[in-house]
Amino acid sequence: MNHALLIMTLLLAPLLGFLFNGFRFSSKDAYLAGTVATGAAAISFFCSLLLWKDLLALPVESRVIATHFFDWINVGALNVRFGFVVDQISAIMILVVTGVGSLIHLFSVGYMAHDERPTKYFAYLNLFLFNMLILVLGDNLVITFVGWEGVGLCSYLLVGFWFTDSQKASAGMKAFVTNRIGDAGFLIGMFTLFFAFGTLNYADLAAIIPKVPETAWLGTITIATLCLFLGATGKSAQIPLYVWLPDAMAGPTPVSALIHAATMVTAGVYLFVRMSNVLVMAPHTMEVIAWVGASTAFVAATIGVTQWDIKKILAYSTVSQLGYMFLAVGVGAFTAAQFHLMTHAFFKALMFLGSGSVIHAMHEEQDVRHMGGLKKYLPITHITFVCGWLAIIGMPPFAGFFSKDEILFQAFASPYGNKGLWALGVVTAGLTAFYMTRLMCLTFWGKSRFGHDKHPHESPPTMAIPLIILGVFSVIGGWVGIPHVIGGGVGIPNILEGWLEPVTAQLKETEVSGLLEWGLMGFSVAVAAISALIAYSFYILSPETPKSIAAALGGFYDAVCNKYYVDEFYQGWIINPLVEGSKALWLYIDVNFIDKATYLAGDLVSGAASFVKTVQNGKTQSYALYMALGVVVVMTIVLL
Amino acid sequence: MLSIETFLHVGLAHYIFLSGILFSFGMIAVLMRKNVIVMLMGVELMLNAVNLSFIAFSKESGNLNGHIMVFFVMTIAAAEAGVGLALAVAIYKKFHEVNIRFFEHLRG
Amino acid sequence: MWEAIAFYSLAFFLVFFAFKTITVPNPIHAALYLVLTMIGLGAAFFNLGAQFIAGVQMIVYAGAVMVLFVMVLMLFDLKAELRSFSKGLFSGGLKVMSAALLAGLAIGAANSSVAILDTQDAAKPTMDVTRQLGILLYTKYLYAFEALGILLLAVAVGVVAVSRIKGGTHAQH
């Protein structure tokens, strides 16, 4: 099959699904809408598989399927083609996006069956898929930005999907506005790159930039990549713009799984993996990224420990895991970042869907304090959740182990890494194990704490099947990137590394002894295992201990529990001054000068028009006369 | 220049002149008459004047495209007359007169 | 010679009838003068060798459109109007002037374009003209012809809809 046609089908299937459902948005038939939307997603997934197969058939050094449909913008030096490229990076991305996306569409059919506006929901979901595909397939920054904004829009629409609840509507608004700040950075970065290098095409940039000498902090590339990183912090919820993501949990749970865990929030990571050749020319940026990523991972993990809302816990966990990815990007481990992105997509989508299943079973109850002992009510959800849990805390041989271990190893050993980053990463790993175990204990194990009026029940097959598939992938998904020290002995190659090698920037390998690698690995696993055990003992064996610890920590605990008062800080020191300042401008400058100027302009125009408006007297024949006079004038000019 | 021959040898120019006169008459009717139906008649007159020049040109150039145009113009004119008269009937039903000034209500 | 006489008498009648059309105060008389103008134009078409068009002119204009006009006018029972022209001496003058100017310019433009008209073989047998017209209409201009058919259908529906209007925002009752 023709590649251009294949890519077109890949892109258009969700768009058509969106149009189909969008035009009949008021329908309440969740099954029809869901079938169409899921079908569209499945078609896209199928196309992705075909493209991946074709890509495999190509020789290793030229694994690129590029196509462009038309020249989109052609102004002066700026030539933006509506072009798409499928290479090793985007192939993984589209497989993940459409694969996980299809599963989540399927899950949604069951989850949204009794909603008020299911058709609208599925239309948005399809639109999101379309935009996400645009984002990952675009062969230049502008196309990516189109998708970037598109997914932002869909995120807004879906977070505020239950907009009749003003809190949820404002959560959507918050997500949107926070993203706008990041997008401004993205735009500035894009402009800077174009200003400096005259192109926005990834391939061209990768070809030009390594030849450009870069000067310290104020170099063009550093500034540009920092700006792009600001965009990435917005989209991928890093410090300082992470605040929207926990609030975004107001949306339907499958949306949280798809957009706010598996795909959209990883766009920033994808961007930097895509631009790895550019990024390695700006070591200072990488340093910033690494530290921001590591501290985000740590801070989010600490907050996660104190949360009670099941989705909030998962949200902070997502922020934390995204921090890991940025840590990997920052230390130059692009393969590891992409790897973690993929495995995270599996297990975090799984856990969100699992939490959706739990919430569904508990009749919209989200507080873990009112759960417990769900193991016997929700066997499938429990089993799959356990897979996700083991994956995220990094237990071998689950998916998360390999990717997280790779990141920690690179943080320790890479020329950009250092022991501080590594230490932060390991502590975060411990915290992750702690709060995830805490979540398991409070939700599934122990005694049930909900009232007798609730009768939890296992979800229908449309919801169970995606869980099972994702559960399987949470187990085996990591096996594509088995490190040499483990795989080398038994002859299992690191498939992923080989796969991504031609398209990501390669750093000089630092020689590290296998023993050290084994040691680091063992250490982090041990930390995770111990903190998991501690959590188990706290929440199952002696439930009183956490309270006493919290009491002992006092103010610090409160601070963590309230997310370090970051929202309050933003409110008090950024938003309020802005609002007050704007009010002052409005009341003084606007009213006194600008308004008067516009009134004056209006008065002038209407004054001048009072003479001309006699022409427009409603007499049809006068109009005909003006027409005739106009023709006379034109003909005179033409003839003379 | 203006010899007797110019007048006697009837050619394209004569017909175009005639057509121009008829056209201006039609236009005056559209611009000046108050009765909507007479204005419509003026439009018909204008269209017919144009038809005349089409036919004259067609004869002069020897191809039939002018005839085709006239054919189309006639169809359009018939349609226009139908719509115009229907509007006039609608106006008459409301005001019991068909004066163009009732269209001033359209000024809003 | 005969040609000139035919043309000038025809032209005289045409101009006279057209003038009466636009000046007589009674709209029915105007319509009847217009019928005469139409018939005269049909004769002019015939003179110019466009027999089929002349016949169609008679059928469509004189026979159908004008009958419709006259019928509508009679239904309205309009009497001779006291003020049949819209008022305003200045604008009236302007209107006449602009019409005359436009006509003059159009004549000038057409006349100046006569020179660049490529005259093909002019003489053709009369019967052939109708046949050629038909062939042209159904080959080269087929889409335009079909489009006109659709237009007429739309107009037919529209006319019925418009003439059935009752009341409205400006209805006096």
Add this chain to the structure above:
Amino acid sequence: MGIDSFEFTVNLLKMIVIFMMMVQIVPLLVWVERRGSAFIQNRLGPNRVGPLGLMQLLADAVKFLTKQEFVPGRGYPALFYIAPVVAMIPAALAFGAIPLSMPVNVDAFDWLGQHWGPYVFKFQSYEIGIGIVFVLGVSSLAAFGVLLAGYGSNNKYALFGALRASAQTISYELAMGLAIVGVILLFGSFNFADIVNAQAAPLNFMLAGHKVELGFLPNWGIFFQPLGAVILFAAMFAETNRLPFDLPEAEGELVAGYHTEYAGFKFNMFFIGEYGHMLVASALMVTFYFGGYTLYPFLTPETAPKIMAPIAAMFGWSTTSTAVSLLGALLLHVVLLVKMVIFLWIFIHVRWTLPRFRYDQLMDLGWRKMLPWALFNTIATAVLILVMRHNWGA
């Protein structure tokens, strides 16, 4: 081309003669109508003046001519006077365009010391290439006569009659035109002479690229267009404003319709117009569907001179080819007249047999029955012609 004075004179005379003929047939028709109606209604009819009451016509004419001229007080005299003329003109013009017989060939001869080259005179007032379009165009003007009469009289009944008449004429013109389109498609010509000549042959049609000929039947349009013929004939009734479509002059409702205010000679002219229309209608019916002035296989433009030559010799008339041609043409003209008389009698018979329609029934019939059928006829004819003439791989 050049028309010499002999040709000019003959053509002028021809026009006058044919017009007079049309006008003179009218009194005869009136007599036929009156006697016919009497016959149908089982009474005597005019029988006092002259043999069989034939002189009644003359008496009527005198009455018409001597009646008082009368103009309604608040009417429009100009329109009132012109209306009867306008009513008569279309019929006369249309009748003039229909060929009444085969062309007459006049050989070259010397007369008045001059040489007059051979001529071919058409047996009609004037020959127009696209006669059918001309006849349709002219007869569509007939509505104006009625409208003018109705408006000029300034009489409520007259106006209603006029409006009815014109609405009716417009409505039935559509069906009439479409029915004629079938004929035009069939014979592929707008010319009456072509159509008539095509009918002076054995019945033939194309079937899958082969010509099929049925020698025992003439190639008349009625065999191909029966539906078209019925529609055309019915529409003709409406066009002539005769019963059962004489709503414009329905006595019960409208006194005498548009000629309520007319008397005397002006009324007579309306009469002539109406009967002229009947003549045109019969002539068209005959020309389109019944072989016109020919009667294959007996009397055709080829055989007529051959038949007349011995007859002329028998009676001792001139046997020059000019004279034989003229005699042949007259013979064929008689054929046409006989056929026309049959149709004229049908007109009259229908008038005294069928009751009048109601106005809504009339419109309903015109727009919702005849128009669709005529459309169907046109489309079916076109499709059939295309299918039958197509050479299906043979």
